[in-house]
Amino acid sequence: MSTRSTLPERAGTVVVGAGCVGCSAAYHLAELGRDDVVVIDRGSLFETGGSTSHAPGLVFQTGGNKLMSKMASYTRDLYDGFGDFRTCGGIEVAYTEDRWEFLKRKREWGRSYGLEGGELLSPAAVEERVPQANADATLGGYYLPSDGKADAVSAAASMAERARDAGVEFYGNAEVTDIDTEGGRVRAVDTERGRIEADEVLLATNIWGPLFGEMVGTDVPLVPCAHQYLVSDELDALAGAEREIEQPLLRHQDYSLYFRQHGERYGVGSYNHAPLLVDPEDIYGPERLDDLGLEYPSLREFTAEHFYENTHADHDRAAYDAASELVPAFEDAEWTSQINGMFSFTPDGMPILGPDEGTEGLWWALAIWVTQSGGAGSIVAEWMAGGVPRLDGERVDATGAHVSRFQPHAGSREYTSGRGAQQYRELYQLVHPREQPRDQRELRRSPFYDRQAELEAEFYDGDGWETPQWYETNEALLDEYDVPDRPDWLARNWSKAQGVEHQHLREKVGMVDMTTFTPIEIEGPGTESFLQGLLTNDIDVTPGRMRYSAMLNGDGGVLADLTVARFDDDRYTLFTGGGSSATLHSRWITEHAPADGSVDVTVHDSSRTGIGVFGPEARNVLADLVEADLSNDAFPFYSATETYLGSIPVTMLRLSYAGELGWEIYTPTEYGARLWDAIADAGEAYDIAPVGWAALDSTSMEKGFRLWGTDVTPEYDPYEANIGFAVDLDTDFIGKDALLDARDDGVDERVVPITLDEPGVVVDAGHPVLVDGDVVAYACRADYGYSIDRGIAYAYLPSEYTDAGQSVEIEYEGERHGATVRSGPLFDAERERMLG
Structure with a gap:
């Protein structure tokens, strides 16, 4: 702890939150050469009273996606180097056949993401490593020997000690009362102990995040939620357990339970109960902790009914019963510790990282557990210091955790609480990757929604949009097309209609809802110069033509791949995907637009709707509907025009993500229903069929077209992503220097x-x-x-x-x-x- 009794009056960076995330960020900033950093916390250092203080510290490295796995692996290695990590291995057991098949897949994810040594264990092998586990209660387990336990408080102190050596200062018992902003940027942090002026502020406050959001006018889609953790008295099976080699961690995910050893005692954590959501404003302060017998503000009173009674909507037994089946010794055990401890959940279960959109110099690092804390600190520190998120100095795709991925409705308490509760309930559930949320649906519906519902569309939730994946009515065409069967897991949340639609579009014609695609209109005298400096391709084309281009960050990683249409000398429209991609891409564009007023940027994220008409009969369907000449000579491939379809003003692009003859047709949203009807009616003569996004995805894969967020991400540059043809090195653009280095290196x-x-x-x-x-x-x-x-x-x-x-x-x-x-x-x- 600093020896100063008063806070400094100024710092380059103030980190609010001295838990393991805030300390990781400070440590990594110091490693990057920053010595003007101050870290403050409302609690004592470093047992501050937040989630770090009571976290069980389990580090299971195999996550559901690459980013979470990589952050966990980095955290494990970082804390191990400080001596704050105990490698004991981790075992996830299977109670059902479905879970056993899932563990096979999970082991393969670990291998994909560089986690070595994972193996599948028999029930007997599980019991051999964890003697108190009942072999008869499992079908086996997935074991990763490098998993283990992080001492979160000790890790925070270790990182702080090293950061102090580089000049970082730490202050406890300094509760923040306000974040001062002026003129669109952060100015200072006000605390009960004084004011610190700052150039930038990082908020690593986890469960208190929404309260800080209120200070700066930012909606923070995060909800605190309590879960239960109990520690038994001494178990006979652990007698004499003061040995160097500890038992592996244990997870019983079919009943939302986890277990860890505490010497001769055994701990059990439970998510096997109804979500216990907490309003951040109701988190107990120090004045109530003593009265309630609680040690930290991030704790709630233990609620026995949630452990001994089944309150989880998807389970058939209480946590105690399921835990005692796997660990029979619990039946005779007493509990020496019982808590309801808070963590936080976002609507999609991912962290919140990155720069605030409305306030320059303000940064967020929230909804991060101990498992990923070290890695998250590395990413946000690199981002703050160098403008690009990196993990251990390497490019990383952090878009899934970007603070700007959320749509406007995510700021509402109803949405955040509903989806946060779902994330809590499903945390350990066996959720199919194509399974759709049930809560908070039908928020954003295209003007075609009712027509699609009549055609039995299977709607997927895409950042609030109801997006058809296929139409069950098309299964009537199965006699005409051969669609292979899929095995059980791969057949779930899938329909043979996808294969029908794919082939029908190839042979005849299909119409695809393109509403989620987002036109970003840019106009003004500085437009061409601005876009030349923003995009990789030369966009100096004649009006009426288009170019495919990438948009890069400073490291040369692909932030977006875009279709760029020029309509006048000083008016372009960029077309990108919907949902989070539109939000992230449009933010990058607007933030890099010149401040001199020479460019106006309009993002049509909801004010435009569209239909793609793709297939050999596409020209025949549209020829008599539109005023424009659709011949190859008049309307060649990769050209664009503004015209009329009947009485409807439309923008038409001659391109096709399916790789067929076709046009994308966009119009103001209020014309959408009429647009659908006109195309559907004209298409009857050519056997037109509605086609969902599942078929469009599979047709695009055959054509080798990239899909941002899967096979093209900021982790890779255009040469690695095989879109080097969209790079013109005769122009100057963001990321060019990195690309030149990449080209020279090979x-x-x-x-x-x-x-x-x-x-x-x-x-x-x-x-x-x-x-x-x-x-x-x-x-x-x-x-x-x-x-x-x-x-x-x-x-x-x-x-x-x-x-x-x-x-x-x-x-x-x-x-x-x-x-x-x-x-x-x-x-x-x-x-x-x-x-x-």
Whole structure:
């Protein structure tokens, strides 16, 4: 603790929150050369009273996505280096056949993300490592030997000690009363002990995050939620357990339980109860803790009914009963400690990281557990110091945790509480990746929604949008098309209608709801100059033409791939995806727009709707509807025009994400219903069918088109993503210097299409790609190609394995499937159909 009794009057950076996340950020800022950092907390250092103080410290590294796994792995190594981590291994047990198959897949995710040594255990092998576990209560387990326990408070102190050596100052018992902002930027932090002026402020306050959001006018989509943790008295099975080698951590996810050893005692954590949401304003202050017998503000009184009675909507027994079945010794045990401890949940279960959108110099690092705390601190510190999120100095795709991924409705208490409760309830549940949320639905509906519902559309939630994935009415066409069956897990939340729609679009014509695609209109005398400095391609094209381009960060990582249409000398429209991609991309564009007023940026995230008409009959369907000449000479591929479809003003783009002849047609939203009816009526003569996004995705994979967020992300540059053709080095743009360095160094890996050798075989994304038995990559995107009758995967392979014809294997649920690297596109390589 600092020896100063008063706070400094000024600092370059103030970090609010001295838990393991705030201390990690301060430590990493110091490692990057920052010595003007001050860390403050309302509590004592470093047992501050927040979630760090009571966290059980479990570090299971295999997460549900690459970012979470990488942050966990980094945290493990960082804390181990400080001596604040005990490697004991971690076991997740299976109670059902479904969970056992899931653990096979989870082990493969670990292999994909570089976690070595994972193995599947028999029930007897689980009991051998955890003697008090009942072998008869499991089907086996997934064991990762490098998992273990982090001492969160000690880790925070260790990071602080090293940060202090570099000049960082730490102050406890300094509760923040306000964040002072003026003129759109942060100015100071006001505390009960004084005011600290600052150039930037990082809020690492976890469960108190929404209260800080109120101070600065930012909605923070986060809800605190209490879960239970109990520690038994001494168990006979752990007698004499003061040995160097501790038992592995244990998770019983089918009943939302976890376990860890405390010497001769055994702890059990439970999410097996109804969500216990807490309003941040109701978190107890020090004046009530003594009265309630609580040690920290982040604790609630233990509620026995949530442990001994079943209150979880998806379970059939109480936490105590399930825990005692797996650990029979609990039946005779007494509890020496029982708490309800708070963590926080966001609507999608991911952290909140990055710079505030409305206040310059204000940063967030929230909803992060001990498991990822060290890695999150590394990412946000790199971001603050260098303008780009990195993990341990390397490019990382942090978009899934970006503070600006949320849509406007996510700021409401109803939405945040509803989805936060769902995230709590499903934390350990076996949730299919295509399973859709039930709560907070139908928030954003296209003008076609009622028509699509009549066609039995299967709607997926896309950041509030109801987006059709397929139409069950199209299953009536199964007699005309061959669609392979899928095995149990892969067949869930899937329909053969996808394969029907894919092939029908290829053979005839389909209409696709493009409402979620977002036009970003940019106009003004400085538009061309601005876009030339923002985008990788030369966008100085004649009005009426389009260019495909990337948008990069300073490290050369791909922030977006965009279609850029020029309509006048000083008016362009950029087309990007919907939901979080539109939010993130439009923010980057507006923040980099010149401040001199020479450019106006209008984001049509809801004010435009669209339909794609794709397939060999697309021209015939549209020819008599629109005023524009649709011939190749008058309306060539990759051109755009503003015209009329009947009485409807429309913007038409000659392109097709399906790789077929086609147009995307956009109009103001109020014209949308009429647009659908006009196209559907005209299409009847050509057997037009509604087509969902599942089929559009599989057709695009056959054509080798990138999908931002899967096979193109900020983790890779355009050369690695095989979109180097969209880079013009004769122009100057953000990220160019990094690309020049990458070009000179050579491309070490790049994305390639891989086809499964056996027809009918399909795998999911996230599974390992092997050469001679060694993991060399993982499938970042996968589906079935119904036109080529092969399963398809895309993977970033080391350059020595990217030649067409290279034999590889893809591991899925313990089986290895033969596969072959291909050169793309896999379908219509000469683009004859698109250019037709």
